[in-house]
Amino acid sequence: MMTREELIGMLGAPFSDSETDxxxxxxxxxxxxxxxxxQVYLRGLIELSNRCRKNCLYCGIRNGNSAAERYTLTDGQVLAAAEYAWRSGYGSVVIQAGERTDGVFVERIERLVRQIKTLSDGELGITLSLGEQERETYRRWFGAGAHRYLLRIEASSPELYARLHPADHRYEKRLECLGWLKEEGYQVGxxxxxxxxxxxxxxxxDDLLFFRNLDIDMCGMGPYIEFPGTPLAEAPCAFARDERLRLALRMIALLRLLMPDINIASTTALHALHPQGRELGIAAGANVMMPNLTPAVVRANYKLYDNKPLQDMDLRGFNVALDSGWGDSRHFSVRTAGAPVSALREK
Ligand code: 5AD
Ligand code: SF4
Known part of the structure; x- marks a missing residue:
């Protein structure tokens, strides 16, 4: 088992040392x-809307960015993307959007989850990535058929978290949400x-040790990329962009060693820094890719960071899993073995 000091040593190794990597x-x-x-599992990513009530200091679609052109997909567009995923043999889709918590939004998601379940005869797995919500909301969406949830802690150090977010964004709230998601029965990323x-x-x-302590089922992490005009874009960064790519690959590899049976995504931000970024992520131990199924007409508006790639990846040379299973986190079945079956959902 790796110690904190060993992790620091691996992460901090000189970037000239490519043999160790x-x-x-x-x-x-x-x-x-x-x-x-x-095998590499595919999730079809549907970016439902770039409207967000939050103001994270690094994000291109933060509420305060009045230059962002806002869009929300119609029900028809979402269902068409999900149907495409199902017909193409994807095991699951991810519905992602900026954070909204109003009743209309909560109901709409619940309805869309049910409709996606119906159109795929219950076969498509549904992952949600819709930010901090009430516990009751998480429960309703799980009840409608969603079974995985992604909520990045963004930075597991409370001090660092506070420097990346305005004062009304609370680290403790995010932790609380992660706990609720687990208790409601989701596979949690x-x-x-x-x-x-x-x-x-x-x-x-410490981020890596945080993931292990939290006993997560899935992880998605990627390099930070400045978005011009955001408050954080002017802040000095200790790592050049190519160093961030290497660091991100080291993080993926070390997490795989720490938590062998979780699902780890090779994220789009890797691709933004390198044309083969996501392929490099797989070659460093990741096992999930999320091809973007958002309709091309609005895709350019979902800009979390600069230079976000719009085209999809080249999957040749990968043992890509396009089976009808959901590609669940193996860790989830191990972690929940013995729990009451009624509280769980897996396939
Ligand atoms: N660089 C890299 N990733 C970003 N995200 C938001 N802004 C940036 C950025 N400038 C990530 C956050 C969020 C995810 C959807 O996108 O980690 O959770
Ligand atoms: Fe909103 Fe997420 Fe961007 Fe924060 S990172 S402003 S919650 S979309």
């Missing part, structure tokens, strides 16, 4: 293949940004 990534791939197999201003390799090592 090669060995680390190869070991992570071996561990992944033993624990969860060598979280993650952080890598290479942030004010962030050290010690912080990143």
């Amino acid at each position: 090669r060995e680390l990534f190869a070991e992570a791939v071996r561990v992944r293949n033993r624990a969860v197999g060598d 979280t993650g952080v940004m890598i290479g942030l201003p004010y962030q050290s390799v010690e912080d990143l090592a």
Whole structure:
């Protein structure tokens, strides 16, 4: 088992030391293949809306960015994307949007989840990534058929979290939401940004230990990329962009060693920094990719960071799983073994 000091040592190794990285990534791939197999699962990503009530200091679609052109997909567009995913053999879709908590929104999501379940004869798995909500809302969406939820902690250090968010965004609230999601029966995913201003390799090592302590089922993390005009964009960053890419790959590999049986996504932000970024993520131990199914007409508006790639990835050379299973986190079945079946949903 790796200690905090060992993690710090690996994360802080000189970037000129590519041999150590090669060995680390190869070991992570071996561990992944033993624990969860060598297939890569696909999730169809549907970016429902870029309207958001929050004001995270790094984000291109923060509420305060009046230059962002706002959109919300129609029900027809969402259902068409989900139907496309189902007909193309994807096991599941991810519905992502900026944070909204009004009753109209909550009801709409509940309805869409039910409709996606119906159109796919119950076969499409549904992951939600819709921010902090009331516990009752999480319960309703789970009741409608969603079974996984992604809510990044963004930075597991409360001090760092506070420097990345306005004062009314609360770290404790986010933790509380992660706890509720687990208690409501979801497979829970979280993650952080890598290479942030004010962030050290010690912080990143602590992020990895945070994931293990929280006993998460899934993780999505990617390099931080400045979005011009956001408050954080001017803050000095300890790591150049190519260093953030390497750091992100090290984080993926080390997390795979720490938690062999979880699902780890190779994220779009990796691709924004390198044309083969997501492929490199898989080669460092990730096992999930999320091709974007958002209709092309609005895709350019879902800009969390600069230079977000709009085209999809090249999956040749990967053992990509396009089976009808949901590609559940193996960790989830292990963690919940013995729990009352009524509280769980897996396939
Ligand atoms: N750089 C990288 N990732 C970002 N996100 C938001 N803004 C940025 C940025 N500038 C990430 C956050 C959020 C996810 C949807 O996108 O981690 O949780
Ligand atoms: Fe909203 Fe998420 Fe961007 Fe924060 S990171 S402003 S919650 S979309």
